[in-house]
Amino acid sequence: MPAASSPPAMDHARLHTRLIKASSTDRTLHNNHVTLYSLSPSTLPSALRLFRCLPFTSTAASWTALISAHSNDPAAALRLLVSMLRRPKIPSQATLSALLKALSSSLPSFLSSGLQIHALAHKIALPRLSFAGSALVHFYCKARRPRDALNAFEEISDQDEVCYGALVVGLAQNHCAADALSVFATMRSVSAVSSTMYSVSGALRAAAHLAALEQSRIIHAHAVVAGLEINLVVSTALVDAYGKSGIASDAWKVFEGMVTDANLIMWNAMLGAYAQQGDSESATQLFNEMLRQDFWPDEYTFLALLTACSNAGLADESERWIALMTSRYGVVPGLEHYTCLVGVMARVGRLGDAERLALTMPCEPDAAVWRTLLSGSIVHRAVDMATVAGRRLLELDHRDDSAYVMLANIYSSTGKKSETAKVWTEMRDHGVKKEGGRSWIEVRGEVHVFIAGDRKHERMAEIYAKLRELMEAVGKLGYKEMDVELWYHSERLAVAFGVVSGSVPKGKSLRVVKNLRICSDCHEFFKYVSRVIDRGIVVRDVNRYHMFQEGCCTCKDYW
Numbered sequence: 330m331p332a333a334s335s336p337p338a339m340d341h342a343r344l345h346t347r348l349i350k351a352s353s354t355d356r357t358l359h360n361n362h363v364t365l366y367s368l369s370p371s372t373l374p375s376a377l378r379l380f381r382c383l384p385f386t387s388t389a390a391s392w393t394a395l396i397s398a399h400s401n402d403p404a405a406a407l408r409l410l411v412s413m414l415r416r417p418k419i420p421s422q423a424t425l426s427a428l429l430k431a432l433s434s435s436l437p438s439f440l441s442s443g444l445q446i447h448a449l450a451h452k453i454a455l456p457r458l459s460f461a462g463s464a465l466v467h468f469y470c471k472a473r474r475p476r477d478a479l480n481a482f483e484e485i486s487d488q489d490e491v492c493y494g495a496l497v498v499g500l501a502q503n504h505c506a507a508d509a510l511s512v513f514a515t516m517r518s519v520s521a522v523s524s525t526m527y528s529v530s531g532a533l534r535a536a537a538h539l540a541a542l543e544q545s546r547i548i549h550a551h552a553v554v555a556g557l558e559i560n561l562v563v564s565t566a567l568v569d570a571y572g573k574s575g576i577a578s579d580a581w582k583v584f585e586g587m588v589t590d591a592n593l594i595m596w597n598a599m600l601g602a603y604a605q606q607g608d609s610e611s612a613t614q615l616f617n618e619m620l621r622q623d624f625w626p627d628e629y630t631f632l633a634l635l636t637a638c639s640n641a642g643l644a645d646e647s648e649r650w651i652a653l654m655t656s657r658y659g660v661v662p663g664l665e666h667y668t669c670l671v672g673v674m675a676r677v678g679r680l681g682d683a684e685r686l687a688l689t690m691p692c693e694p695d696a697a698v699w700r701t702l703l704s705g706s707i708v709h710r711a712v713d714m715a716t717v718a719g720r721r722l723l724e725l726d727h728r729d730d731s732a733y734v735m736l737a738n739i740y741s742s743t744g745k746k747s748e749t750a751k752v753w754t755e756m757r758d759h760g761v762k763k764e765g766g767r768s769w770i771e772v773r774g775e776v777h778v779f780i781a782g783d784r785k786h787e788r789m790a791e792i793y794a795k796l797r798e799l800m801e802a803v804g805k806l807g808y809k810e811m812d813v814e815l816w817y818h819s820e821r822l823a824v825a826f827g828v829v830s831g832s833v834p835k836g837k838s839l840r841v842v843k844n845l846r847i848c849s850d851c852h853e854f855f856k857y858v859s860r861v862i863d864r865g866i867v868v869r870d871v872n873r874y875h876m877f878q879e880g881c882c883t884c885k886d887y888w
Contacts, residue, residue, distance in 0.1 A: 463492045597630050
């Protein structure tokens, strides 16, 4: 049975007829009727006719109703604003919000128009009001301008829970995770502002991006106190946060408590938690249970299943899921699904099959496909294949620093000095610089960020001393490393700080996140360190999770 919606066109007409017969001049009734007509594209012309025949001078509310009706046509909404200003009528907070909503649907085309609207709003002192200010925050976040969103937020004189929620969510969506968590912490310190499902779920999204487990647990505790833990949006964000922190067991506890109310998004989040770990068996069991609960899978369901298989190195199983998507479930595989299949084929050494798939799949291969094939070629030291994949990647984006670095590394590792030099020269000629590596570790709820060779941390002397101590210890176990510069890679500094801080007891794992692919030297180093410190080391790099325990890694040296 379809959900209840606006009355059909015939009901609109009957209400309109009664309004005319009653000779009503009630402004609210007429404005509401304009809004009613505006809810459906088929009755939009009637909204315009009614607006033009209003038995009173149109008010700001009347214009706002008409502008709201054109939320899918920003150009028309702007024309209506110009007409409104010529009357002249002063826009209200609601007018500004309706207009910015329309412009947000067509960004970046209407970014300049949004900036002009902001300037107009300043002239009539709207940005300091919470409703209008929140609309500006939302607009700038949608426009991928988080700094401007922060500035708009600061202009609001009475920042309420709606303002905070818009900013926290917007910053999290723009990958400004640390800023989002900082704003959320500030919000919690303001007694007059309550947490909402938007602010809490936004903060959890930020924590998930950082894989900040302790932050996720702190926000979880706050959600319980605030009575928001049972909210489906918040619970789904919790499942996602724990999954991205590498703790599928905690994600399951949240999911299990909400399973009777769970929707497909939450099921997919739980599947994603297993996918992060390459736990294809648990993912498949959960998928089967999902079907028994009468949930029909979508493209995100299969992306989680394929990711789980890819991380587990199950190429045949991945091919089976790709086939089943269309034949049994009617879901057409997309580019991301094929990228997973290319990746797992490359992982198990089926490089020829992976290349053929990249060239023959129904989607045009993008940079991610060729980068995946390039990574697999490097692992299996297939120089010719790496050259093909790397060149394809650079054809799509000659400013992709990862392509130059990976090509140079495989040429260097196979003794091809002239090719290595050519790659570095080409990179320099295109003005491309290698992205700086950053790693972060969470200690007692605070996130500490490190870069390679970092000297800024207040405990850096202890950190460097601990690294030298670790190097001596792993050397006794057989680890050899000639390049001293490798000692101070960001992920090593983060692990050393984790050991120095003493915040991780025996039996618990150190947890580090890195913005780039972990290098092979650090990967090998952490195998030995896990034996020296007698505890696990978890590193989430840009590709996947690595769990080092007793000298081994769960990735089996493929990433």
